[in-house]
Amino acid sequence: MVQRTAVVTGTSSGLGLLTATRLAALGWEVVGTVRRPVEGLPFDTVVMDVTDDDAVTALGETVSQRWGRLDALVNNAGYGLGGPVEELTADELRRQLDVNTVAPLMLARACLPALRAAGGAIVQVSSVSGYSASALFSAYNASKFALEGASEALRDEVVPQGVRVVLVEPGPFRTEIAGKSPQAAARGSTGLYAEGWREIDEWLQWHATASTEPDECVDAIVRAVTDPAVPFRIPVGAGIAQVLRDRAADLTQQADAAEAYLAGQGPALDA
Ligand SMILES: NC(=O)c1ccc[n+]([C@@H]2O[C@H](COP(=O)([O-])OP(=O)(O)OC[C@H]3O[C@@H](n4cnc5c(N)ncnc54)[C@H](OP(=O)(O)O)[C@@H]3O)[C@@H](O)[C@H]2O)c1
Numbered sequence: 627m628v629q630r631t632a633v634v635t636g637t638s639s640g641l642g643l644l645t646a647t648r649l650a651a652l653g654w655e656v657v658g659t660v661r662r663p664v665e666g667l668p669f670d671t672v673v674m675d676v677t678d679d680d681a682v683t684a685l686g687e688t689v690s691q692r693w694g695r696l697d698a699l700v701n702n703a704g705y706g707l708g709g710p711v712e713e714l715t716a717d718e719l720r721r722q723l724d725v726n727t728v729a730p731l732m733l734a735r736a737c738l739p740a741l742r743a744a745g746g747a748i749v750q751v752s753s754v755s756g757y758s759a760s761a762l763f764s765a766y767n768a769s770k771f772a773l774e775g776a777s778e779a780l781r782d783e784v785v786p787q788g789v790r791v792v793l794v795e796p797g798p799f800r801t802e803i804a805g806k807s808p809q810a811a812a813r814g815s816t817g818l819y820a821e822g823w824r825e826i827d828e829w830l831q832w833h834a835t836a837s838t839e840p841d842e843c844v845d846a847i848v849r850a851v852t853d854p855a856v857p858f859r860i861p862v863g864a865g866i867a868q869v870l871r872d873r874a875a876d877l878t879q880q881a882d883a884a885e886a887y888l889a890g891q892g893p894a895l896d897a
Pocket of ligand 1: 635637662677701702752753797800807
């Protein structure tokens with residue numbers, strides 16, 4: 627039997643750690659990425675930041691040399707920056723997009739030769755925030771909306787080459803993301819978003835202590851890796867498929883409103 631192989635990014639905690647551990651238990655050879663060495667994991671690790679272009683290229687080469695093929699790339703590493711647009715810096719916004727959007731695409735680029743050789747899968751750990759926006763999370767929304775659009779394009783590019791692309795879109799699951807994700811350094815500087823910040827604090831507290839255990843989400847990611855019949859988009863978590871349906875209905879309504887408006891309901895443009 628062919629030895630199955632996977633690269634999982636962000637395996638120091640949360641969904642990445644659980645997914646890599648589960649795949650290893652299923653007999654897969656797994657390389658996980660970590661930013662600092664972690665002892666005692668049941669899979670191999672490489673120490674790298676996913677935004678380090680040279681490290682990403684080297685990882686792709688290592689995979690090709692070591693295995694010659696890759697069954698799955700799980701782009702999981704990520705975080706959620708909190709803060710209203712008015713209190714975010716360009717560097718904070720760029721870093722969020724770099725980690726959550728650019729890095730998964732560069733990892734796909736580096737791993738595609740090996741993925742083609744195996745007829746493998748690229749599993750993008752996106753989010754319900756990839757189609758449903760929340761105030762004070764514009765940076766995270768931007769990163770995940772963009773990941774979703776790019777993944778649709780990537781799917782159309784690589785499916786003809788025998789490589790699958792799957793978007794897993796979790797709702798809130800208890801991991802370390804609430805504690806590890808930064809907030810705008812200029813938090814509160816405008817004095818205009820106190821209520822929003824209070825809601826974020828409450829939500830992060832709830833997320834870290836009372837949100838759902840991550841097993842259901844890890845099941846979905848592992849299915850996306852192992853089952854070629856899995857759908858392209860997998861919203862996962864209580865009520866999350868409905869959020870996707872509501873988004874579709876909202877977009878339909880917006881299209882109807884725009885069509886009606888442009889068909890003559892707006893004011894004439896000539897004075
Ligand atoms: N948990 C949820 O409710 C939820 C919901 C929707 C989507 N997601 C998505 O699920 C993915 C995993 O998050 P999680 O909930 O499991 O959170 P987590 O426990 O905080 O794990 C995030 C992982 O990503 C790694 N990481 C962050 N920035 C990195 C970088 N620049 N380079 C390399 N690794 C980096 C972290 O490493 P360090 O330990 O070095 O920071 C950690 O291993 C993320 O993409 C997140 O957006 C989570």
